[in-house]
Amino acid sequence: MKRLLGTAFLLACPAWAGYSYYLTDNLTAIDNSKWTTTGSPAASRTGLSAATPSGGTLISRLPVPDGTSEGEVSMTLTVVASGGTYTEFLQASTDARTGPSGGGSYLAFEMQNPRFDSAGKCLANYMLLQSTAGTTRLVAGFLNSCRNGMVMRLAVHGGTAMVWPDLAAPMEFPIAALAAGQPGIGAIATPPGNSIALVQLGAIARTAPARVAQIASAASWNRVDLQWHAVAPDAASPGIAGYWIYRDGVYLGRISNSVFSDESVAPGQTYAYSVSVVDQHGNLSPAASVTVTTPPSPATGPNPPPADPAHPPGKGVAVSGKTQTAAGATNGLEPRRLGVKPTGTYWGGAGEQVDMLFGNLNYTLPLWNPKSRGGWGVNFALTYNSQIWRQDSGGTWLFGQDVGYGMGWKLLAGAITPIWSGSQLDHYLSTDSTGAEYRLDQNNSGVWTSQEGIYVSYDSNANRLYFPDGSFWVMGCVSGGSEQDAGTSYPTTMQDTNGNSLS
Structure with missing residues (x-):
């Protein structure tokens, strides 16, 4: 199908101005009116750390403003040395902990053992974990880069967990429903200098973004190109994450910019494409649609031209004395x-x-x-x-x-x-x-x-x-x-x- 020409940029902070968090804490001190403490987390002028192998957690005492257990946790990390574990929680019980002293119920997204190589590049293990009454299930695990000042985010909307390992657009994973719980953060075995420097808690935005106004298309016998004007987020939006693309009702992929190329089409066929806007919290806009018909291939179309031995048909070349330019799909040739x-x-x-x-x-x-x-x-x-x-x-x-x-x-x-x-x-x-x-x-x-x-x-x-x-x-x-x-x-x-x- 597709060659995804979208982009996922690394950002140090969210790329929107309208969305507001209901709690922002730089963790220079632990406010017991806001947090329930488990284990041995320590606050200092650089943020929250936990030097012991058993670590410690802070679970929020503040209710999510919309009354649900869904929400978002965002934390900014100071990572200047290798080692440690850094965790975000949602739907967590007050005794929630990961690691060797783990327990409780929670959904957790954590970065484990960030490590710097001789060139100063950082790589870490990332885990999405779900625990119920002490039984923990690995939802997803992967390697990704890390850096000093990076931002990790975790959100839950319905049956979907969204994680941002210092990325602009979320990675999404289906999860099982959990009983009501609270957001929080945790750390284990943090080396000197490393800390959670900032935590922000937010409610899930629930307003769908605006739909794509119009889709422009161009087709050759083996390729369809689509583009549209980028959709701007509204004033309270958490930001646009990308666009979901469907062909004939089948999901093709998601991109973050507004140009898409489908290279799995066949000659002389009609395809119905639809594009929906998705925001950072998984809200989906109504779909915009366009129908595209690919031209026949030069070798199989009506009255095909005689073969040129030096330039066989179907390879995007001049035929019958006509030269295909970059401006369109004349004679069904690739443009x-x-x-x-x-x-x-x-x-x-x-x-x-x-x-x-x-x-x-x-x-x-x-x-x-x-x-x-x-x-x-x-x-x-x-x-x-x-x-x-x-x-x-x-x-x-x-x-x-x-x-x-x-x-x-x-x-x-x-x-x-x-x-x-x-x-x-x-x-x-x-x-x-x-x-x-x-x-x-x-x-x-x-x-x-x-x-x-x-x-x-x-x-x-x-x-x-x-x-x-x-x-x-x-x-x-x-x-x-x-x-x-x-x-x-x-x-x-x-x-x-x-x-x-x-x-």
């Missing part, structure tokens, strides 16, 4: 082609390659060619394609990503990106060092190949990309969920037929 392909015609002698058929300016700067024993090597290049932008009757479209080198620039030897259709894998996209993209859409027991004149195969069972000369890459590095290229795999080991490798 954009990136990188440098063997079947293309290019102009330029100073590193730039101007695609004479598609009007794309591709600039590739080879940076290095590391070699193994025997002289075998791989090219790494910095590349830019002008067709990250498009302007047509649907508006101005931005398809580019900033993956760390500037908008539209990539530095790579190659990559593999999964393209999903709902919960089903539709195909893989193979990208080479020039930025050229090829669909690997022929699946034979998990080994994916292409019909686009590139003779590589990707074994998804072994995470290996094989080349015609017998060499292969182990695609062992996968971009995380907060990255703009989330889900894309990059090589960690490259090996030739003699066993010589680069890693």
Whole structure:
């Protein structure tokens, strides 16, 4: 289905001004009128800590203003050393605790054992836990980055728990209902200098955001693009988290910006898309809808043009003397082609390659060619394609990503990106060092190949990309969920037929 062109930005604080917390405490002292204390938490001018292995918790005495047990906990952390556990509670009993002295009933989101490497980067384990009368269940666990000044958030709305491990948009998990309880915080074995520097408690916002006003669309035979104007939050909103996308009533995904591309469509088909706005607390707007019909493919449409041996139909090239530009989907051809392909015609002698058929300016700067024993090597290049932008009757479209080198620039030897259709894998996209993209859409027991004149195969069972000369890459590095290229795999080991490798 989709190639999610959305973005999840790391923020030090919430990105809205209208939502208000009913309690804000910098924890320089424990106010017993507001908190019930369990264990041995300690307050100081830097916030709350708990140096002992059994730790301690603060559970709020203040009722949630709307009278429910739903709500949000936000805490800002001082993390200057490795170690410790830092916990947020909702629906917690007064004796709620995690760790070796754990007990009570609660829903807890905690960061465990933040650790800094020699370069100063921080990684931690995150756990979402649910406990009833001392029986604890792991709802979810994952690794994520951490930093000094980070903000962790936990919210419950209905049967959904939402967590923010220093992210702008929440991660969502279904949970079982708990009896009424209170919000709170806790810490275990915090090293000197680390603390919970600020805690904020809030009620759940329950007003749905405004709907998307209008959806613009553009279609080629193997791709549908949608875009709309971003929806602004209302005055009391906790902020817009993103947009939920459906095709023919089936959920495709959620993005945080307002451009979406579906790359799992078939030629000559009609699809009904709907877009709903979702806010930070899970409130969903009424859906906006658009119906899109893809044109027939050049090879199967009415009166298909004669085949050009140099440029086979279906690859997004000129046919019958007509050149497909970047402004639309004429003759059913894909309206954009990136990188440098063997079947293309290019102009330029100073590193730039101007695609004479598609009007794309591709600039590739080879940076290095590391070699193994025997002289075998791989090219790494910095590349830019002008067709990250498009302007047509649907508006101005931005398809580019900033993956760390500037908008539209990539530095790579190659990559593999999964393209999903709902919960089903539709195909893989193979990208080479020039930025050229090829669909690997022929699946034979998990080994994916292409019909686009590139003779590589990707074994998804072994995470290996094989080349015609017998060499292969182990695609062992996968971009995380907060990255703009989330889900894309990059090589960690490259090996030739003699066993010589680069890693």
